[in-house]
Amino acid sequence: MIASITDRIYTNKSKNDTLLLYAALFVIALVYLSTLSVNHSEAEDSLYYLMDISRGSLADQVHPNHILYNLINFLFLNFWKLLGYEGGPELPVKLVNIIGSLFSLLLVYLLATGLRFHIILRYFCVFAIAFSCGFWWYSVECETYILPIVFVLLCLRQLMQIQIEFFRPANHLLLAVFYAIAILFHQQHALLGVPIIISYFLIFYFHRDKITPKVFFSRIILYILVCSLLVLVSYFIVALLVKRLTTYDQIANWAQGWMNKRPIKLGYWSIGSTVLGSIGFLRTFIGGHFLFSFESFSNFLQKNLPSFMLKEEIFLVRDLNLFQSISLSLASLCIVLALIWIIINISKARFLTRSMSCETDSDRLRFFITLLLLYLLTYSLFNIWWEPQNVEHWISIVPASVLVFALFTNRIIHKLEIKVGIIIIAICLFFVNLIGSILPQTKQYNDYWYVFxxxxxxxxxxxxxxxxxxxxxxxxxxxxxxxxxxxxxxxxxxxxxxxxxxxxxxxxxxxxxxxxxxxxxxxxxxxxxxxxxxxxxxxxxxxxxxxxxxxxxxxxxxxxxxxxxxx
Known part of the structure; x- marks a missing residue:
């Protein structure tokens, strides 16, 4: 009888958690739908994608840097037209991105639950990612950077499963499929192969008493073969049958995409590029567009960064008044101070202690935080080298960054001041980005190049x-x-x-x-x-x-x- 009551309580709690999660995702969806972008100056490639999707042939749908993005949206748009839709391509394309964002947030919540995060931290992860400026802006835009995150998160989740059940070939097959799809949505995520391969060797090293070299190499080779075949076969099919390319050189040049148009040169890593990378990373969380409403600040940047097209940002927020700009600056300061306060408290506490519920939990946490740190390091080094100030490239590490912060915070979340700090960060992040970045881009007259x-x-x-x-x-x-x-x-x-x-x-x-x-x-x-x-x-x-x-x-x-x- 006691067991029956316990099961009923657990079932009810699980149902309540699920309903609360769906309610949170529904609210986020409503916010996204009410802040759809009409300003495309920030996401500069979006109009070209829209032209290809709405006016282009099948061959125009397979850009080498992201084979699947245009194609998925092309099919979705034409499905809408079959149902009688007569509008332009923007709404259907933005809806695809919103759906991808919601799936990403759901996966983040499931990862946080699997890692036994406190419920406040679980929802903090969801809302902090959803309302970070880069993730939010590109979720309501017609751009490529959101959809692959779904499959990147599936890869991370699958790696955790592999750590527990290494022997099952199906686990490695699924990882290969998720990784291949992430690459086909955007070539940037070929970078994910670095933390994945290192993770394989870490799993083998820490479980060498159970995993034999024969089993290890058979599984890692299975993963490499399947994902390589999926990506290469996809590119060759598209190149030969869709793009009608006939020689290997033509296929190789096409597959390189932007890399072919911008020859690779060493020397991008520098103090300057690191500073620009730090700014790009921070702006992915706090857009900071409102700062351009301060005339002295915008004049200073224009004078010292003459090669940067800052007129777009200045024009975007020209209607913000002084009170709004100062309020948003103070709210941003609150975010920074709350983060510093929490980090100080984290530094005073050991991240992993003997109070862990069991050794398995400890191993899983160590593995996952190592995986996330490898992921952040790999992507960050590339971003700093390639185009450090570009917010677009930093969006992919937003979920990992928030999860790392939450992993460390989870050990001290029982403190009231930490809970308050977490809530302050989430609330301020929402309002700073809503008023200071997102709302201005919902108005056509704030679009610099449209007015131009x-x-x-x-x-x-x-x-x-x-x-x-x-x-x-x-x-x-x-x-x-x-x-x-x-x-x-x-x-x-x-x-x-x-x-x-x-x-x-x-x-x-x-x-x-x-x-x-x-x-x-x-x-x-x-x-x-x-x-x-x-x-x-x-x-x-x-x-x-x-x-x-x-x-x-x-x-x-x-x-x-x-x-x-x-x-």
């Missing part, structure tokens, strides 16, 4: 061609919103100057109107500082074309000319 190109967006169509020098982000706005063709002064992969691209375009196309932007001869100063490009050729081409140009429109952003030469 508003004349083109309102007056151009698919029969027009625009010659522009305002960069790839700006060009994406003109292409997506107006469907006009864009010829840029920036060199393409074939290194063709703008005049040659223009003449070749006219040879094959017959546009209704040809429009010149004044940015052809006067590109943004930030691009002049950042890119080593000879602008004299574009300027010379513009000057030679002046005879045929009629001023059509002039605003505070640019002058727009109509090209009148007979053709």
């Amino acid at each position: 190109n508003s004349w083109f967006i309102e007056n151009c169509n698919a029969k027009d061609v625009v010659l522009s020098g305002s960069g790839v982000i700006s060009d994406g706005y003109v292409k997506y919103y107006s469907e006009a063709k864009v010829i840029s002064i920036f060199p393409d992969p074939d290194d063709r100057p703008i005049e040659k691209k223009f003449q070749e375009f006219l040879h094959y196309q017959k546009p209704e109107r040809i429009l010149f932007s004044s940015t052809v001869y006067s590109p943004p100063e930030e691009y002049r500082q950042k890119f080593d490009i000879d602008y004299s050729a574009a300027n010379g081409f513009f000057q030679r074309s002046r005879t045929y140009l009629t001023l059509l429109h002039c605003d505070s952003w640019q002058e727009i000319y109509l090209y009148n030469k007979d053709r």
